[in-house]
Amino acid sequence: MRFASVTDRLADLGAAKWAVHFESRRRVAAGEPIIELTIGEPDTPAPQALIDAAIASLQARRIRYSGGRGEPSVLQAIAAKYSKRTGRSITTDNTAYMPGTQTALYAALAALAEAGNEVLVGDPLYATYEGVIRASGADIVLVPLDPANGFHLRAEDLEARITPRSRVLLLNSPHNPTGATLSRDEIAAIVDVCRRHDLWIVSDEVYEMLSYGAPFASPFDLAEGAERTVVVSSLSKSHMLPGMRAGWCVGPTEFIERLLPLSEMMLFGGQPFIQDMAAYALSETFAECAESAESFRVRAEILPEMLANAPGLRCPKPEGGMFAMVDVSGTGIDGEAFAWRLLEEEKVAVMPGASFGQQAAGHVRVALSADASQLREAASRMVRLAIRLNQGKAA
Incomplete structure (x- = not known):
C-alpha cells in the first residue's frame, strides 16, 4: 500500500526518545517505587476556580461547534x-x-515553511521540534547551544548557519530542556539577525511565567520583532492544566488570516467550555499559579546545591522552566547509559540528554515535577551512582 511521504519523515521520531520514561511507567504500574522525573507535567493542582468554571460551562451545554478562530471571549482575553x-x-x-x-x-x-525551506532551531531542542519541522517538509538546521555559554542561543552562531533557503527560526525561552533564559539584549540581537535575513520567528513561550534569572523577554515585545514573530503558548504550565489543551497563536494580522484556513482544516475550533475556562484564566490572577511558579523556583536550587561536590556531575542552576540539566560526562559514561543505570540501580527515572539533541548527549534532563523532598532523595541517589562510577574508573 502507498502512504504519504510525511509518514516516512516522522517514522523515527516517536516513542524511541521516551524509552526510559515508558519503562519507568511500566515499572510503576508493576508496583516498583520509582521516583519519576521524566516529563514536564506540573504536580501542583490547578486552581479550583478554573475547574469549577469549566464544569459550569459544560453544564450550561457549551458543547456546540465553535468558530475556527476561537470563541470571542477567549480571543479578547488573549489580545x-x-x-x-x-x-x-x-x-x-x-x-x-x-x-x-x-x-x-x-x-x-x-x-x-515547506519543502525546499530550512527551519533553524537550537540544539538541544524540545523533543517534538524536529517532528513539527519535518512535517512541514522543511529541513531542520541545528544551531549548537554551547553548554559553556549556559546553552544560550548566540546571534552570531545563528547567523553562521543561515542560507538562502532559511525561512524560520524556532525559538524557545525559557528553554526546554536546558532552562536557559535569554535576556532582552540577546533577544534583540537575534531579532536583528532575523530582520536582516528576512526570517520568521516562531517563539515558544509556554514557560513565560517560569523565569528565575533575567526577566522574561520576547521578540514579539520588541517593535522591530513584532512584524515577524509568531508566539505560541498555552495554559499547560502556567495554570497547571496540561490535559485541557488550551493554547493559542499570536502574531501579525496577515499571518493569522493565512493560518485560519489551515487551522479549520485541522480541527475547526476547540471545545467552547474549555475556551470559556481559558478566557477566565487569562482575565484573572490566581494565587495557586504564583505558588506553583515559586515552588519551581525553589526546586531549581536543589540539584545544583546537592550535586555540587558529586564526582563527575555538574548541574548549573536553571534560569527558568521546570527542568535541570545535569552534565554526567565526568562519570565516564554518556547520558543514555547514566539514565538507564539510574533507573536500574537507584529507581530514579530521568531523560537522557540525547533525546533532545546531540549537544546534550553527555547530560540527563531532570524534571522538577516532584516535591522538594523527592528531589533531594533523587539527588542523593544520583550522587551514589556517581560515586560508584568514579570508583569503577579508579579501579
Whole structure:
C-alpha cells in the first residue's frame, strides 16, 4: 500500500526518545517505587476556580461547534494579555485559539515553511521540534547551544548557519530542556539577525511565567520583532492544566488570516467550555499559579546545591522552566547509559540528554515535577551512582 511521504519523515521520531520514561511507567504500574522525573507535567493542582468554571460551562451545554478562530471571549482575553505585555494594541485580529502549544507549533510551521525551506532551531531542542519541522517538509538546521555559554542561543552562531533557503527560526525561552533564559539584549540581537535575513520567528513561550534569572523577554515585545514573530503558548504550565489543551497563536494580522484556513482544516475550533475556562484564566490572577511558579523556583536550587561536590556531575542552576540539566560526562559514561543505570540501580527515572539533541548527549534532563523532598532523595541517589562510577574508573 502507498502512504504519504510525511509518514516516512516522522517514522523515527516517536516513542524511541521516551524509552526510559515508558519503562519507568511500566515499572510503576508493576508496583516498583520509582521516583519519576521524566516529563514536564506540573504536580501542583490547578486552581479550583478554573475547574469549577469549566464544569459550569459544560453544564450550561457549551458543547456546540465553535468558530475556527476561537470563541470571542477567549480571543479578547488573549489580545488583552499581549496588549498589556507589549504596550501595543493587540486585537483579536492578531489571535487564534489552538488546543495546546503543540497544535499551535504544528500549524505555525505548516503555515510558514515547506519543502525546499530550512527551519533553524537550537540544539538541544524540545523533543517534538524536529517532528513539527519535518512535517512541514522543511529541513531542520541545528544551531549548537554551547553548554559553556549556559546553552544560550548566540546571534552570531545563528547567523553562521543561515542560507538562502532559511525561512524560520524556532525559538524557545525559557528553554526546554536546558532552562536557559535569554535576556532582552540577546533577544534583540537575534531579532536583528532575523530582520536582516528576512526570517520568521516562531517563539515558544509556554514557560513565560517560569523565569528565575533575567526577566522574561520576547521578540514579539520588541517593535522591530513584532512584524515577524509568531508566539505560541498555552495554559499547560502556567495554570497547571496540561490535559485541557488550551493554547493559542499570536502574531501579525496577515499571518493569522493565512493560518485560519489551515487551522479549520485541522480541527475547526476547540471545545467552547474549555475556551470559556481559558478566557477566565487569562482575565484573572490566581494565587495557586504564583505558588506553583515559586515552588519551581525553589526546586531549581536543589540539584545544583546537592550535586555540587558529586564526582563527575555538574548541574548549573536553571534560569527558568521546570527542568535541570545535569552534565554526567565526568562519570565516564554518556547520558543514555547514566539514565538507564539510574533507573536500574537507584529507581530514579530521568531523560537522557540525547533525546533532545546531540549537544546534550553527555547530560540527563531532570524534571522538577516532584516535591522538594523527592528531589533531594533523587539527588542523593544520583550522587551514589556517581560515586560508584568514579570508583569503577579508579579501579
